Amino acid sequence: MEVIYRSTRNSDETAKASEAILKGLAGEGGLFVPDHIPALDKSFDELSEMSYREVAYAVMKLMFTDFTEEELMYCINSAYDSKFDTEKIAPVVHKNGAFFLELFHGRTIAFKDMALSILPYLLTTSAKKNGVSNEIVILTATSGDTGKAALAGFADVPGTRIAVFYPKNGVSPIQEKQMVTERGKNTFVAGITGNFDDAQTGVKKMFQDTELAAYLSEKGFQFSSANSINIGRLVPQMVYYVYAYTRLIKDKVISSGDKINVVVPTGNFGNILAAYYASKMGLPVNKFICASNDNKVLFDFFTTGKYDRNREFILTTSPSMDILISSNLERLIYHIAGDDAEKNRQLMKDLSEKGCYEITDDMKEKLSCFYGNWSSEAEVASEIKKIYENEGYIIDTHTAVAANVYDKYVKETGDTTPSVIASTASPYKFTRSVMTAIDPAYEEKTDFLLVDELSKLSGVKIPDAIEDIRSAEVLHKTVCDKEDMEKVVKGFLGV
Numbered sequence: 001m002e003v004i005y006r007s008t009r010n011s012d013e014t015a016k017a018s019e020a021i022l023k024g025l026a027g028e029g030g031l032f033v034p035d036h037i038p039a040l041d042k043s044f045d046e047l048s049e050m051s052y053r054e055v056a057y058a059v060m061k062l063m064f065t066d067f068t069e070e071e072l073m074y075c076i077n078s079a080y081d082s083k084f085d086t087e088k089i090a091p092v093v094h095k096n097g098a099f100f101l102e103l104f105h106g107r108t109i110a111f112k113d114m115a116l117s118i119l120p121y122l123l124t125t126s127a128k129k130n131g132v133s134n135e136i137v138i139l140t141a142t143s144g145d146t147g148k149a150a151l152a153g154f155a156d157v158p159g160t161r162i163a164v165f166y167p168k169n170g171v172s173p174i175q176e177k178q179m180v181t182e183r184g185k186n187t188f189v190a191g192i193t194g195n196f197d198d199a200q201t202g203v204k205k206m207f208q209d210t211e212l213a214a215y216l217s218e219k220g221f222q223f224s225s226a227n228s229i230n231i232g233r234l235v236p237q238m239v240y241y242v243y244a245y246t247r248l249i250k251d252k253v254i255s256s257g258d259k260i261n262v263v264v265p266t267g268n269f270g271n272i273l274a275a276y277y278a279s280k281m282g283l284p285v286n287k288f289i290c291a292s293n294d295n296k297v298l299f300d301f302f303t304t305g306k307y308d309r310n311r312e313f314i315l316t317t318s319p320s321m322d323i324l325i326s327s328n329l330e331r332l333i334y335h336i337a338g339d340d341a342e343k344n345r346q347l348m349k350d351l352s353e354k355g356c357y358e359i360t361d362d363m364k365e366k367l368s369c370f371y372g373n374w375s376s377e378a379e380v381a382s383e384i385k386k387i388y389e390n391e392g393y394i395i396d397t398h399t400a401v402a403a404n405v406y407d408k409y410v411k412e413t414g415d416t417t418p419s420v421i422a423s424t425a426s427p428y429k430f431t432r433s434v435m436t437a438i439d440p441a442y443e444e445k446t447d448f449l450l451v452d453e454l455s456k457l458s459g460v461k462i463p464d465a466i467e468d469i470r471s472a473e474v475l476h477k478t479v480c481d482k483e484d485m486e487k488v489v490k491g492f493l494g495v
């Protein structure tokens with residue numbers, strides 16, 4: 001049966017997969033959600049004998065039902081190839097009593113690569129299928145990792161351009177350097193004087209501006225989104241949870257049908273929602289453990305049923321989780337409201353007008369498979385140090401939030417279910433925070449000296465993504481006010 005995508009804010013707005021991928025966002029700020037999630041049609045034992053690409057096909061064909069086998073295989077084979085530094089694509093590593101699912105072996109060494117290496121192919125295939133002749137302009141707000149992963153994915157892809165906005169003082173030095181040295185001829189990068197939520201709000205505003213859309217269409221352009229609100233990013237993220245589960249079967253940690261926990265360091269709620277969707281496909285999950293940093297709006301939500309963004313925005317050492325409006329949570333809200341667009345719309349109206357909303361007790365009951373907790377900066381640092389000292393394994397700050405929350409969960413519940421921790425970035429991406437967590441004396445050293453030290457301590461080869469930017473020239477120097485985002489986009493397009 002074909003999967004139809006519906007807007008979370010208007011049940012009459014529907015799209016096929018390719019149309020939803022092209023649009024990115026539904027009308028009136030809604031997000032596209034699948035009207036049902038088909039069950040896996042292969043057994044876990046069969047899947048455990050498959051490669052990453054084969055598992056990807058088995059999962060994605062169920063969700064992207066209007067793609068032909070040939071189209072989908074083309075997208076998958078183009079994405080998950082030698083751009084990844086391991087044949088396994090997403091290795092599962094057993095450390096410290098948990099299973100770290102390493103999602104950082106792609107081109108920009110963060111988990112965003114898992115989806116953003118396939119999105120350009122899904123998008124250009126969707127454009128072809130739908131007879132779109134406009135050039136696709138990808139508009140992206142980033143808290144650090146999406147930006148570079150999207151730039152790398154879309155760089156010099158014919159028929160596309162990409163503009164990325166990041167909070168000028170809200171990303172790590174290496175994240176910024178990765179973005180501003182991007183060489184793709186169709187790329188544009190700007191820092192904004194504001195935080196991630198400002199960047200995201202500015203981008204959403206441009207998406208919703210129908211006048212602007214008409215004007216750009218006249219000039220031969222149309223916007224699309226590479227943010228995790230695009231269903232073309234969410235679905236590829238379902239794959240690695242299924243893949244991780246089947247690797248645990250292969251390694252005889254579990255038998256087919258056994259439950260696992262998934263632990264996800266969460267910002268925009270895309271990654272953990274993908275795990276939730278995978279469970280709807282039949283993946284046996286006991287708990288979805290949602291880990292937050294100091295910006296613990298999700299922890300508060302899971303404990304009280306009240307989502308409240310009215311609080312101070314805190315800059316942390318896990319910047320990709322410094323988010324107060326977790327966009328993809330809207331999809332979960334819609335589902336626990338019984339796929340009720342009207343009810344969801346009212347809550348989102350409260351969020352935009354009052355900065356908060358509260359769900360009903362009925363809805364809260366449906367969240368019992370989620371567990372939320374958070375980690376302070378000191379806890380993150382001591383987690384990194386502890387795992388390094390016990391295992392010689394160095395994790396990044398985001399993964400450390402998850403590992404620390406997992407420790408708290410086990411202490412609180414005594415649960416011994418095998419647990420997969422989404423390891424979302426290479427420690428090389430957050431070298432300074434990681435190294436000073438291990439020893440504060442590293443504070444004195446320059447960023448690239450720290451890179452060399454990290455390599456010595458961990459025995460892990462310095463990734464190409466880091467070597468490449470050591471000496472790269474800064475090509476993008478624009479910094480603008482959040483009010484001027486539309487103006488600079490028009491400037492980039494020359495209209």
Ligand SMILES: *Cc1c(COP(=O)(O)O)cnc(C)c1O
Pocket residue numbers: 110111112145146228265266267268269270271272320321398399424425
């Ligand atoms: C984006 C990101 C996250 C948060 O993922 P969401 O899907 O936004 O919840 C966590 N860690 C890293 C390293 C990231 O880049």
